[in-house]
Amino acid sequence: MHSENTMDKIREECGLFGIYKHGAQGAYLAAQTYVGLMALQHRGQEACGIAVSRQREIFYHKDMGLVEEVFDDEIIAGLQGNMAVGHVRYSTAGHKKSKANAQPLVLNYAKGQLAICHNGNIVNADVLRKEYEQGGAIYQTTTDTEVIAYTIARQRIGAGSAENAVFRSMKILRGAYSLIIMSPNKLVVARDPHGLRPLCFGMKDDGSFVFASESCALDAVDAEFVREVRPGEVIVVEEGQMRELTGHCGMEASKLCIFEYIYFARPDSTIHGQLVNDARRITGKLLAQKCPAKADIVTALPDSGVPAAMGFAEESGIPYVEGFGKNRYAGRTFIRPDQLSREQAVRLKLNPVKKYVEGKRIVVVDDSIVRGTTTSIIVKMLRDAGAAEVHLRIASPPFLYPCYYGTDVPNFDQLISHKHSVEGVCKVIGADSLAYLNLEDLPKIAPDVRDTGLCNACFTGNYPVL
């Protein structure tokens, strides 16, 4: 058992960072990329990498592990150049954990070199992979990012430029992709026509162009947020100039992943005009309005449930209490299943504060229930600590469908809400009551995106692209 899985959370696959400064020398941009990746570490803890371009050649370093484990001063000092791209990765189902699958994916092909960083998932990757295999392609990795790389390399022949190759590829690739691509002399940034995975753009005072999955990474390198990369847009930075290119692949209705607001993104990031922390607070307020509970305290499963629990407390007038202590160092412990029960593994991470919960009627706010395995343990732990009643409020609708866009929402058979009604789930997890955020209320959590659209396919089955 890997204890990161202990908490039964779904995970984002990747975080991206790219920076360009005309005439930059030394390892300054690699160091900035290191800082940006540290800020994006929550989006992937399995592997990471940085590539730079120096004198029209790409150099890189990548490995399994956290950013601070993979890089040290000496490695960063060796990554000198005037452009850098970086990636943090967590592999979703079907993608093997291996160094070869770490990104940036650096490709040598007929037209030179490319370093590719990808967040998302290509839904027609298998079809394209087979087609390219029949044409003689040999793969080094098991990722769909390599399929993107092949597509771009094939389209580059006769395309005239790397950005034209990306345009052409966007007509072939289906699914979710935010891309930061570095050729030896330019950065090319692209977002799929639905904008399923986030990507934003900022500037530093020194003239550096910065791109990142989330605005918290722009803040970390002291870059000013300029705007989101638009769905279907391609941005090119070369010779110190930026060009914005749209309209080539037909923009579709925007379908940003709603789960960025609910769970994936850092609370201090702003996505499409909405601070993520505020979105989470709104979920709590809506829960308090629509499904109140008679209780003495409101608490949360730290950390992701905290803003929603505070919103619930604010709206209901029931005091918010830190009902759980969290072991922040238990996150990456690898434990064999025979060495520890699931309950012990959960206890290793979270411990109910007996003094606060004993004899109390408690509202517990969490962001989601996936398989339900951890939630039942949490309820039992609270009862063992003397809780009088446990009322669960979930800041998202029930997961009913898998995700095909680069997260690990699992298949139907593992989703507890696919197997049971709300009452049935409540019974299985042993709570006194259970309520979820209403589907109709979802757009209220990010008002600026409401009109352009959000993906909610894991709750509704309405997939924007298949």
Ligand code: SF4
């Ligand atoms: S299916 Fe769910 S998790 Fe996947 S992109 Fe859509 S909203 Fe996000």
